[in-house]
Amino acid sequence: MTIGIGVIGAGVMGADHARTVARHVGGAELVAISDPDESRARAISGEIAGCRPFTDGLELIADPAVEAVLIASPDHTHVGFVLACLGAGKHVLCEKPLAPTSAGCREVLEAERALGRRLIQVGFMRRFDPAYVEMRSVLKRGELGKALLLHCAHRNATAPGFFTPEMSITNAAVHEFDILRWLTGSEIIAVTALNSARKGDGGLRDPLVLLVEMEDGVLADVELFMNAAYGYDIRTELVCENGTVDLGRPAPNLHRRAGTEARSFPSDWRGRFGDAYRLQLQAWLASVRGQEPAGADASDGLAATRVAEAALASLESGRRVEIATDRP
Amino acid sequence: MTIGIGVIGAGVMGADHARTVARHVGGAELVAISDPDESRARAISGEIAGCRPFTDGLELIADPAVEAVLIASPDHTHVGFVLACLGAGKHVLCEKPLAPTSAGCREVLEAERALGRRLIQVGFMRRFDPAYVEMRSVLKRGELGKALLLHCAHRNATAPGFFTPEMSITNAAVHEFDILRWLTGSEIIAVTALNSARKGDGGLRDPLVLLVEMEDGVLADVELFMNAAYGYDIRTELVCENGTVDLGRPAPNLHRRAGTEARSFPSDWRGRFGDAYRLQLQAWLASVRGQEPAGADASDGLAATRVAEAALASLESGRRVEIATDRP
Amino acid sequence: MTIGIGVIGAGVMGADHARTVARHVGGAELVAISDPDESRARAISGEIAGCRPFTDGLELIADPAVEAVLIASPDHTHVGFVLACLGAGKHVLCEKPLAPTSAGCREVLEAERALGRRLIQVGFMRRFDPAYVEMRSVLKRGELGKALLLHCAHRNATAPGFFTPEMSITNAAVHEFDILRWLTGSEIIAVTALNSARKGDGGLRDPLVLLVEMEDGVLADVELFMNAAYGYDIRTELVCENGTVDLGRPAPNLHRRAGTEARSFPSDWRGRFGDAYRLQLQAWLASVRGQEPAGADASDGLAATRVAEAALASLESGRRVEIATDRP
Amino acid sequence: MTIGIGVIGAGVMGADHARTVARHVGGAELVAISDPDESRARAISGEIAGCRPFTDGLELIADPAVEAVLIASPDHTHVGFVLACLGAGKHVLCEKPLAPTSAGCREVLEAERALGRRLIQVGFMRRFDPAYVEMRSVLKRGELGKALLLHCAHRNATAPGFFTPEMSITNAAVHEFDILRWLTGSEIIAVTALNSARKGDGGLRDPLVLLVEMEDGVLADVELFMNAAYGYDIRTELVCENGTVDLGRPAPNLHRRAGTEARSFPSDWRGRFGDAYRLQLQAWLASVRGQEPAGADASDGLAATRVAEAALASLESGRRVEIATDRP
The missing domain is CATH 3.30.360.10 (Dihydrodipicolinate Reductase; domain 2)
Structure with a gap:
């Protein structure tokens, strides 16, 4: 019943998401975190029992224990990782922006439409x-x-x-x-x-x-x-x-x-929107489990970038x- | 020592000014109020001992008991009354706008400069x-x-x-x-x-x-x-x-x-700026008595109109x- | 029409009252101020045109130019001055306490009742x-x-x-x-x-x-x-x-x-209750002119002291x- | 790694705790809920996958899947349930009061001391x-x-x-x-x-x-x-x-x-202290996992009752x- 979550990116934002997944939402387990800087990934995985470190986000996405993916890596990497999640048929919560350019957003949006399944949520946490x-x-x-x-x-x-x-x-x-x-x-x-x-x-x-x-x-x-x-x-x-x-x-x-x-x-934003990030994750997990999605979708990501x-x-x-x- | 004040205009604003002069500032006496609608002028003068009603603002300005003038009549009448005050050498506090057009403001400003004496204050009460x-x-x-x-x-x-x-x-x-x-x-x-x-x-x-x-x-x-x-x-x-x-x-x-x-x-504005109107009057009276003027002058009136x-x-x-x- | 006011006491409180009488209320004139320390009385009288200094409060009360009296002298002097005002048939606004003891308050209250005329207001300014x-x-x-x-x-x-x-x-x-x-x-x-x-x-x-x-x-x-x-x-x-x-x-x-x-x-209290002191004076002047008294009376002064x-x-x-x- | 939690009491408070355990904290699973009114227990267990209903709190405590117990039943039942938890060597978070009488609190406190292990936390959630x-x-x-x-x-x-x-x-x-x-x-x-x-x-x-x-x-x-x-x-x-x-x-x-x-x-309290209840549970789970306990202990429960x-x-x-x- 517990969903295995993988987080891509172990910077300030990724580390925060990882800790929220591990401690402040129900029904989820942080099973993987990736960062090209292995020491950053290990710092988080060492802190949370059951979490494995990766250096390659695509490997994390491919890992069978990872059931849904949270992307908090640099902006220019978002499109590639989101497309890989779509390819793997895995739900993905992508930090804003969905892509740095509207062309990138459109590519992702079309890929999701072709798949015929809504798998993408964009991290506009203020909605929560x-x-x-x-x-x-x-x-x-x-x-x-x-x-x-x-x-x-x-x-x-x-x-x-x-x-x-x-x-x-x-x-x-x-x-x-x-x-x-x-x-x-x-x-x-x-x-x-x-x-x-x-x-x-x-x-x-x-x-x-x-x-x-x-x-x-x-x-x-x-x-x-x-x-x-x-x-x-x-x-x-x-x-x-x-x-x-x-x-x-x-x-x-x-x-x-x-x-x-x-x-x-x-x-900083943690003191103001910490609760919104937590509630966003909670709602995303509910949608991963099959409930109606509540957050921003890929077309919202495109609109903001345009x-x-x-x-x-x-x-x-x-x-x-x-x-x-x-x-x- | 008490200064005799005449108020031109007995509408909402003029009536308010008249009552403030009579009750809420020191060293002044309301001696005259004018309004083309005589009943409005009489309503105020009847309320305040020592205050005489006028229907003609120019007569009020000319009256010897009136030592300084407060103008709260319709906008288009301001220039004429202010010029008359300058002609009579009397201090005048004119409600905004000094004149509805910048040409009107300039006429007044030049007349005051020609006189070589600052006699005009414009009623931008927020400054108080x-x-x-x-x-x-x-x-x-x-x-x-x-x-x-x-x-x-x-x-x-x-x-x-x-x-x-x-x-x-x-x-x-x-x-x-x-x-x-x-x-x-x-x-x-x-x-x-x-x-x-x-x-x-x-x-x-x-x-x-x-x-x-x-x-x-x-x-x-x-x-x-x-x-x-x-x-x-x-x-x-x-x-x-x-x-x-x-x-x-x-x-x-x-x-x-x-x-x-x-x-x-x-x-309305009375609940918000009642105190500013009172303090503006107090400061204006001080300047009539010879202290450094504190409020907006004719050039400020011109600037706002422009x-x-x-x-x-x-x-x-x-x-x-x-x-x-x-x-x- | 203007009422001549005498202030007894030129300390912080008396000086404040004197300036409020002179500048921030209508229909009154500060004609006298007394203090046993003559220099304090002169400091105020020198500041306000038409105001004469006294060293003896009883002389101030007796002065014909003084139509109403404001007492801001030390507490233990209140009873004597208030009784003198009653004797002179003059309205008096006495700073609290009316008297330091309830016996003193009662003496004053009975003297006023014997006179058959309400002349005393006690300075509980918060009521304004x-x-x-x-x-x-x-x-x-x-x-x-x-x-x-x-x-x-x-x-x-x-x-x-x-x-x-x-x-x-x-x-x-x-x-x-x-x-x-x-x-x-x-x-x-x-x-x-x-x-x-x-x-x-x-x-x-x-x-x-x-x-x-x-x-x-x-x-x-x-x-x-x-x-x-x-x-x-x-x-x-x-x-x-x-x-x-x-x-x-x-x-x-x-x-x-x-x-x-x-x-x-x-x-201090001036930043909080400055307006209440001003409005209290305004209301007291109205009662001196014959309107219904609005402030605390001698029986209120007695009650507070008890x-x-x-x-x-x-x-x-x-x-x-x-x-x-x-x-x- | 996930801790199996049993909740005793399916009234307003118990139902709230059950949902918080299931959805708003990490590393816990709601595995059991008990209420003498079976329909109330079933209402909750039907809502949360993996949660079994009980009618007897003592059975719930004894159940091997229940690793830690949260008591939200009527006040007079607290002592019995807490003692059973101590007997089973299971951590217990007991809603206030620990017991309705100081004698009851003392009994519980002494039982815990005899055990030589701190297992009791009292639900004074304001501390969080x-x-x-x-x-x-x-x-x-x-x-x-x-x-x-x-x-x-x-x-x-x-x-x-x-x-x-x-x-x-x-x-x-x-x-x-x-x-x-x-x-x-x-x-x-x-x-x-x-x-x-x-x-x-x-x-x-x-x-x-x-x-x-x-x-x-x-x-x-x-x-x-x-x-x-x-x-x-x-x-x-x-x-x-x-x-x-x-x-x-x-x-x-x-x-x-x-x-x-x-x-x-x-x-009501949910709009004010919802977050405190969530954080209390999170901290309690950390102490169940071996971290230093952060909340009120049995002696605090005794003090409040006294x-x-x-x-x-x-x-x-x-x-x-x-x-x-x-x-x-």
Whole structure:
């Protein structure tokens, strides 16, 4: 009854997923982890009884003990691993992006369609965050009327040294693109990267503000601030005809001292979305066992990557870039 | 020692100012109020001992008992009354806008310069709101680094039936324009009105989103929502290099009942900015007595009207409109 | 029309009152200030045009220009000055306590009754704080059912060196006693001082917790913490049958920086109750002009002092002390 | 590697534990559930593959597939089942109370001591709630100085019809007693039940206020309000020498509508402590596997029951009741 899970990638994200599989979800067993850097794979496998280390992700996928695969390896390796999972007929939860290019996403999507079976889930974990779930249900119930605007901010305390302006879009903004589509049930039809003052010497274009236009007329302004200094903070206000909703966050204790009353921010995504990652895994396991899939699918992965490509083009050109929809 | 004040206009705003002069500031006496509708003027004068009613604002200005004038009459009458005050050598606090057109503002500004004496204050009362004052001082102290972005929203519960899309700009957005200039110490160089979904049948373009570009690179997104339904709510987040500041508001009691924990919003600006109006009057009286003027002057009035004209042009054309600065 | 006000006492509290009279209320003029330390009286009178300095409060009361008197001198002088005001037939706003002993309060109360005219208001300014006013109106409207419990805390950042345990009661707790009576419309019938751990070496019994029993069965726990270190903070939660109400406070800006999201506390009562003091003066001036008095009267002053005496007795004995009501 | 868990009791609490074991923790399998009402046991076992139903808890304990036992049956059955677990040498997580009487607790404690092996954990799940954990760590780090006071409230939306005043203590207050001991590291030495106004006709003595005195001088006031109407709300403020800490709670979205800004309360403990129950189980499983036990042990279970007995005695007598410590 317990499902054997293999994790590809033993970096920060892969290690986190591996530990969540092993300790914080039911009905699963971590049986394998792979990383080209064998020591990283061994560090995890040594920690978790019954988990074997691999250096080759394709071998992990082929291993009979691995019943379903979680991909947390570098972005450019995603397509190859996902296709191998499809070839092996195994369920796969692939970290975003499904592929760095829309061509890659399309290849994967077509392969899954040819197979005639849904096996791919994309790791847009915010769809499992209780606050986003509640925000979407308010909208669906219609009690505030239709959606008009969304104000979003995605703030990291600090970006790593290798961070590029493009990565604000491919790493951070894609989460916003997916959640905007998911919350409103509408497609993104245009995106514009705006000029603003920059932090420090401005080598990194930070913060970056995007205007996102949805097919149903909803407009979203999205701030992406990778060096916001004060902490990890994800903010969304949904403005409807009869009221607005602010995204909640886990509320730590309130400390009164030294003249102020303060709550702390988490230093990174783990303190904010740890629960969403856990619930995403739980839901994915349920779908592996045959329940209706709940998360983002390959077409959602494609949609997010296409908007990201448009945002990168706008960043380059300084102009509004439209996104053609595939629908006939 | 007590200064005799005359108020022109006995509508909602004028009546409020009259009562504040009479009861909530020191060293002033309401001696006159005028309104073409004599019954409105009499309603106020009957309420306040020592206050005489007028139907003609120019007569009020000329009256010797009136030492300083507060103008709260319809916008198109402002220029004439302000010029009359200058002619009489009397201090004047003029409700915004100083004039509906930049040409009108310029006429007034030049008349004051020709006089060689600063007599005009424009009623941008937010400059006296303790929350904005604190936000500005944070920026001035530099402890959060330089300003990068501002996120603003101006929400009214409901707009009157005669409200037009243009009035979102001339009545509401002008406060945002002035406060953005005052907070950052920088000029607005361009404004863009954006398309978004509209409430109801969309006869009124509501909400309206403006992008405001400042000379120092700061970018502000400004939501103007005249029928936001839930209450009167003014929101500003200042995003700096090392932190952000959210505008506070008077915090009423927290009510826990029926499944929720709630605070109420005021139904209009009186519940939010009553104190700012009072403090503005107090500061204006001090300047009438000879202290350094603290509020917006005629050139600030001109600047706000010029940005409003650009915003109206953008609303019409759908394009970004630049604002030429007068500076050499 | 303008009322001439004399202030007795030019310490921190008297100086604050004098400036509020001069600048922040309408229809009044500060005409006199007295202090045995002439330099203190002159410091204020030099600041405010038309204000004359006195060294003797009785002379100030007798001065014809003084139409109404505000007493902010040391507690033990209150009775003498209040009686002199009654003798002169002048309205008096006396800082709490009306008298340090219930005998003193009773003497004053009887003198006023003999006069047959209400001239005394006691400075329990919280009755004018908008948050307390709203809390009381919730209770009166009955929408939450009847009151059951109150949880109160009175915290000062630091107590002056001369502070004694008794002063926690006579200076701080009296405000709580008055507001409990005023909120609930019920009398206090018993009070118990409880033992708890103490800050520092415990020379000052701080914090002190009092249990207060009301005639209608309502129970209040009151924390008095004179060296709470983090700021000035007054907290009240009213627990009713169907919900609770937390006292709001002016909400300064929210600062996000260095890992936290914080609001500041005022360092003393001026940042919290400045508005209540202003509104109290405004209401008192209205009653001087003949309107229905709105604040605490001499019998309220007596009631608070009687409860304070009981609390001091309980502090001494460690036992519950009952308070006999005068009512037949 | 997976541990086979048996749950005794298939009521609300037992069913919740069973589902958490099956779905939300790693390395465990729900293999058995028992309830005298066979249909309740079958309802759960039918839902979870591999889980067998029992009607007799002792049979469940004896079953070889059951490696560790979770007791969620009626209070009076706890002692028998715990002793059977000890007899079988199996780890047991027993819902509070360990036993309804201190004699029962002592019997169990002595049996465990005789065995020479720690096998018992008591279900005081708050010790795993992240907010309490953080509050305790603040105290341990000493950055706010020593603890002085605690203000606690335990509010349920509604109590079931069969609820008695005693149950406010045995069901609700015991959690407070345990957490006070755990937070401060000090023992409770006396408790006093106070009189207050009551909701409705007062048949149930509700709310109930307890004064709790700790060995180190800390004083806690504890409100127990079983019909607080507005929602499930657990509040704790820890007052230290240099600051205070308010217990956080999961912060749902903020809804602005109809004149207010509101957050909702959960309707019962599941919305507040669901995560604590999950983390408690996870930690218990780790201790079953041999790690250092983290939760409350049998002596903690005894301590809570002894304080509850004292509180019941005080409820009866109206007097302060001391609790003798066992320590030599």
